[in-house]
Amino acid sequence: MYFESNRSDAEGLLAVGTVVMNRLEAAAFPNGGICAVVGQPRQFAPGVLTKTMDEKSLQKVAEVTDAVLDGQRHPKVGRAMYFHTAGLRFPYNNMHYVAVAGGNAFYEKRKPGAVEQATPPVPATVLAFASAEAPAAPTMPVVAAPVTAAAAAIPAPVETAPARTTIPAASAPEHHAAPIRTARATAAEKPAAAAKAPKAARSRVALTPAALAPEPLIPPPVLNLPRP
Numbered sequence: 001m002y003f004e005s006n007r008s009d010a011e012g013l014l015a016v017g018t019v020v021m022n023r024l025e026a027a028a029f030p031n032g033g034i035c036a037v038v039g040q041p042r043q044f045a046p047g048v049l050t051k052t053m054d055e056k057s058l059q060k061v062a063e064v065t066d067a068v069l070d071g072q073r074h075p076k077v078g079r080a081m082y083f084h085t086a087g088l089r090f091p092y093n094n095m096h097y098v099a100v101a102g103g104n105a106f107y108e109k110r111k112p113g114a115v116e117q118a119t120p121p122v123p124a125t126v127l128a129f130a131s132a133e134a135p136a137a138p139t140m141p142v143v144a145a146p147v148t149a150a151a152a153a154i155p156a157p158v159e160t161a162p163a164r165t166t167i168p169a170a171s172a173p174e175h176h177a178a179p180i181r182t183a184r185a186t187a188a189e190k191p192a193a194a195a196k197a198p199k200a201a202r203s204r205v206a207l208t209p210a211a212l213a214p215e216p217l218i219p220p221p222v223l224n225l226p227r228p
Helices: 010-025 034-038 055-069 124-131 149-153 189-194
Strands: 082-085 095-101 104-109
Touching: 010 034, 010 055, 010 082, 010 095, 010 104
Parallel strands: none
Antiparallel strands: 082 104, 095 104
């Protein structure tokens, strides 16, 4: 029981003890007592009769041992006389599983075709956990990004344009598309093509030193922003 099961699980210890007692009562196994059954080669963990047991876990194992010797048996194991580590799978078709406890899967050997439970059953604790309704995923409300007071208190910079000396632009002369000349121009088109366009009137503007001076550079406003 100590070396073949989870030492912290009393149910698993009881299940292994039930298998030992079932083999003790069966004619197919040695009849020299519990030590002969447990020490049968290639049946239980090697060295179960010679290895040292830890004192911390021995108290619980001793309590379950006394219960087994008093006649208590695991109700689901029944008359089963075989078990293996839970989670393993074998290709045999005569393994009828009856219980899973203490990290082991317990089964009976039956005739091929008479097996009702070909895979280990799920432990009751796992069934209770799976049957519990999963809580609905919380929905996160969509919240607009808050506007901080520091950002709201910053006024937009106002740009002040300096006084400039305006210079009236000269009126551009109107441009008309020239007529498309063909290889043979008529007599009426020749004088029109040879006519000169009127000259645009020039505007004379007095350029003063103030008008020629470059525009002063305005430094950007200094904003005392709070540190994040």
